[in-house]
Amino acid sequence: MTKVIWISRHPLNMKNIEILRKAFGEDITIKQLTKTLREEEVPDIVKYNGKEAKYVVVLPPNLIQAFLNEGVEVYRFVVERNLAEDGSVRIEPVGLERVKEIRYITERVV
Numbered sequence: 001m002t003k004v005i006w007i008s009r010h011p012l013n014m015k016n017i018e019i020l021r022k023a024f025g026e027d028i029t030i031k032q033l034t035k036t037l038r039e040e041e042v043p044d045i046v047k048y049n050g051k052e053a054k055y056v057v058v059l060p061p062n063l064i065q066a067f068l069n070e071g072v073e074v075y076r077f078v079v080e081r082n083l084a085e086d087g088s089v090r091i092e093p094v095g096l097e098r099v100k101e102i103r104y105i106t107e108r109v110v
Contacts, residue, residue, distance in 0.1 A: 005049050006032045008058035015093050016077065023075075023096045024054060042066040056096070065102045074099040 002024040006012055012020075012030065020028055033045070039062060046067070049055075055067050056075045067074045078095035 002028045003050065003053040004028050004030045005045075005053050005055045006030055006057075007037070007055065008032070009034050010058065013093075019077065019093055019096050020056070037063055039063060039066045043070060046070040046072055061102045061104070064099055068099065068102065 004020055004024065011032070017030070020030070031049070037045070037059070042063065051070070051072050053072065054075060055072050056077070057064060057067070058076065059067075064074055064076075075096050075098050077093045078097055080092045080094050082090045082092060084090060
């Protein structure tokens with residue numbers, strides 16, 4: 001059985017779950033973390049949930065990097081944003097990608 005740790009304030013929908021099963025197999029368990037995280041909490045989260053878990057996240061780059069630093073697999077959904085005629089946006093998950101590296105290339109402005 002594959003343990004998936006879903007880190008987001010948003011619940012998964014059936015399309016998300018279908019994508020997770022396609023990626024990790026039918027036999028998965030999903031645990032959701034909805035709290036706002038700080039970098040220093042990441043080691044304890046990994047210790048509690050295990051390094052073998054798949055961490056599927058909606059997080060800023062610094063927190064994704066903190067999970068990568070712990071040696072775990074980090075994933076995020078690939079989504080399409082569709083604009084409706086009424087101006088609303090519908091976000092549709094279409095895939096899953098593994099985060100291998102976070103890089104910043106910057107140029108000082110001021």
